[in-house]
Amino acid sequence: MLSSTYIRITVIGFALCFATTASARYIESDPVGLTADNQNGTANHLYVYANNNPIAYIDPKGLFHYKDGVPAAGAEVEAGLRCMDKELGTDLGISGGGECVEPHNTADATRGHCAGKAADISDRMNSGLIVNKVICAAKKCGFKYAKKEKDHADVKTHTDLANRSGDISQYNCDCSK
């Protein structure tokens, strides 16, 4: 009798715990607000935490979310990402921020990731987002550099004068596409 009760409580406890973890919701809405883009099927939800994947992603401020292990970028980049989050109407997934490790360019501590002046916007974590819209949003939100790379878009708050290919001021931005 005792063991039967114990087993029943354990199973109910397991079920409750599972349901709580799976729900992964904030108790207050995302401060970015509701600007969902239902056309792309990327509608955001005010109570979703870390794109419904709390194990892989962290979202300490309830805005865009970093991949697990990624240190936060600098204040200027974070302000730009908050703006992009709102502009794109999604919970933006960030795969690179303030980390200063190889194979990033670690030689210049005044620019890029080592200076907290860059962020990487993962393709995989933002499935459904169109590159053109990401670059347009970056331009609207004050980034000076945006470029599509292998598996992510790279945004920076500065341009590299030696290589103008990512200079966002030269990007012909048609935000309707």
Place this chain on the structure above:
Amino acid sequence: MKKLFVIIAVLFYSAAHAQSAEVSAAKPTLNEINIEAIINQKYPSCKILSPTDLNEGLQSYLIKSLGHQTPGIVPTDLTGDGIKDYAVLLRCKNKKAPNRVTEKFAILVGKGNNKYDWNFIAKWEDKLSLDNLYLTLIEPSTLKDVNDGKEVQLTNAGVELNLFEAAARVYYFENGKIKFVQVSD
């Protein structure tokens, strides 16, 4: 109640079985077993990075998108002397702190008769790097550096060191020296 336990047990067994099937498919070839033995002999606390060391997102990306499952080793002739070289990502245990892991990127330049010159290039201890680093082979081609825009012609194969969804460098040999091109940052 018993039925519920049986169902849960079957689900856990299926998940574990599926995982082990994926891992077994990632076993290295005979050449890699040989180089693994050489590495073990020289650095017993180190092993070649395996797919299960990586986060699930990257595991899935490597299997589905790139179609290969050996993220920790690239066997190829990097120097162009006709002898196979190895680029490896090694996971090394810290003897004094068993819970700490260091990852190292090394290029073993083949000298023939199973002799290698070891070139350690970088090491990491942070979580992001430990979960997200992998290697890929780059065939001889023209590459462009994202930082300065300069083009580099690879006459031999190179090896790409990737930080998943964040950065990548291609390492190559030129006049006997190891150089790199920043292809993503």
